[in-house]
Amino acid sequence: MEVPRPHVTRRHTISRNTAWFRPWPGAWRWLPPLLALALGLWELPRGGSMWRDESVTYQVAHRGLGQLTGLLGQVDAVHGLYYLLMHGVFALWDGGPWALRLPSVAATVLAAAGVAALAHRLAGERAALLAGAAYAVAPPVQMYAQEGRSYALVAAAVIWATYFLVRERWAAYAVVLALGCWLHEFAVLAVLAHGFVAWRSRAWRWSVAAVALALAPLVLLSAGQAQQQLGWLGRPKPADWAAYAVVAGAALLLARGIPDRALVRVALPLTLVPPGLLLVVSLVHPLYVDRYVLYALAGLALLAGARLAAGGWVAWVVAAALLVPLGFWSAWLRTPESRKDDVLAVAAAVRAEARPGDAVLFMPARRREWLLSSPGVYGSLDDVALDRSPAHSRTLWGTELPDAPLRARLLAAPRVLAVLDPVGEPVDPYPREAVKRQALAAHFDLCRIVPVHGARLAVFARPGGCS
Known part of the structure; x- marks a missing residue:
């Protein structure tokens, strides 16, 4: 059984409250990625700073291939594909912080384009433009767009896999999702969110089986490294639960005012399931770090874009009120003090x-x-x-x-x-x-x-x- 057809409908509800908002035809294709690119390049060197996780990427990626593969047999296999990618980047251009961070900028550009494509498929041009822009300006997205780590790349892979899910392009879905999982294993949690959309689809189940088969070698290798890799983690702190509660509450409030229910069925599980499950599991076996599920913010951006497109002055007033703190937060993210160390x-x-x-x-x-x-x-x-x-x-x-x-x-x-x-x-x-x-x-x-x-x-x- 295939994914239900309402998910690919082109008929969308237009509210009179936003009839004034008519974006340029096709703007949803280029404006969100252009915004993501501009924000990614803004103060990319971050005051000439680098924090310790980025330093790991930098020094590991500069090792010879033999030394690098030897390391991955002992530790950090979960980041192995990313280190190999960055090894290639530095082999082509040893450009310091710019070379270290530009792949994350490029990935965020692709991710913003993917959010817009998803929203366009499910809710039309206005929602696409607004959702893509919402993803690009989200502070955590801006933060990891400028870090030499894998999380922006993982988010881009999950977002495009979700797009291929909605389009029922099963081979592309399996390949892109497997790529995301090889960049970081916790991308596999997106499968549980996708299950809310496609659990009846036999093709989806076969695609998930293919992803599991492709991921098996990494799982077997990294399982022996888990204590060394994640032993520093503790159980979730109250701040972690509070942040999740804020995101979940916002997502549920946004979902209530959206007429395009197909978008809600895709976006709401993507927002809630991966971080929620990781938090619950971490009560027994600590695994939770918010950046591991950065891609969940794509669901929130979809909901925000669709809610603004659906109209209502309250939503626009709230969005306008957020611009000032968002500006200060964005500027702070480009300072050395925004990271743990330098x-x-x-x-x-x-x-x-x-x-x-x-x-x-x-x-x-x-x-x-x-x-x-x-x-x-x-x-x-x-x-x-x-x-x-x-x-x-x-x-x-x-x-x-x-x-x-x-x-x-x-x-x-x-x-x-x-x-x-x-x-x-x-x-x-x-x-x-x-x-x-x-x-x-x-x-x-x-x-x-x-x-x-x-x-x-x-x-x-x-x-x-x-x-």
Whole structure:
């Protein structure tokens, strides 16, 4: 049985309240992607900053193919296809932050075009123009349009897979959705949302089976890496539930005033099901991070566009009132402070404090990432705790020496630059981290602490060496 035909109807209800709003013919095709492109390019370098997740992409994608595939056999297989893509990008053009982020900009342009195409198929030109624009201006969409991570690409894949679902183009649906799942496994949650539309369709079930078969190797490989990959996650916080409640409430309110019920049947599950399910599962096994289901915002954009197209002065007043905070939020997203930290600022602070012969110590060890994307700074210092480099150990941050050699190398250094988490972060309980703290406290004087966004740089010297 195929997807019910009402989903592809071309007959749409036009409200007298919005009869004045007549977009240029065909504007829905080019205006949303053009808006997404303009927002994506606006302050793309983000003040010359890069946060630690982007730094992982940058340093991993610059490894040789053999080192990269060796890493993926140990960790981060879930991002493997994206790293390989970025390896190719940097091989063609090593353009720093621009090369790192432009693929996400391009993906967001495609995603905005996909939202518009979906809305046009289900609710007409006005809804298409407004829905595509709503997706492009959504702050989380703008945020990940300017990040060197896979989430914008995943969103584009899910959105276009949803379009092919509505068009009943099953081969294209399976291929594009499988691509999205290979970019990040949690794209598979979109299948559950699609099931609300197409569960009766035998062709859809066969397509889902094909996606599952294509995804199986990645699932088997990443399953063994799950604890290392996601062990840092905790159960959802009240803020996570509050954010979901706001989105869900907005989606339900918007859906009530939309005459095009076919669009509601597509958009509402896409908005609610993937993040809602991930939150519930995370009560038992923590998995939830909002960016993992960024694509759910496409459903909210569809509802917003269709609601505005359906008319009513209240909807337009609310949309106009949101423009001012949206403008401030958009501007803030283009500052270094909008991310958790800034690895390039950490590297700059280390460069300013470093002297020949200084040692560097990362506390905890995973903060080595803060310097790995600045090899000129990192290479000039003695990493006293390092045993094997990230590339040679096939890890993200390298392996460290056992306690006794680590302590001996540390005590041989006249000055130590300790790269630390910001104040308030919990101290790692691992024995090796305790060895670092004890050796510094017992044998060095603390000269000064230099605060950096999301980090601290502490300068230690042997007694009497601070001056």
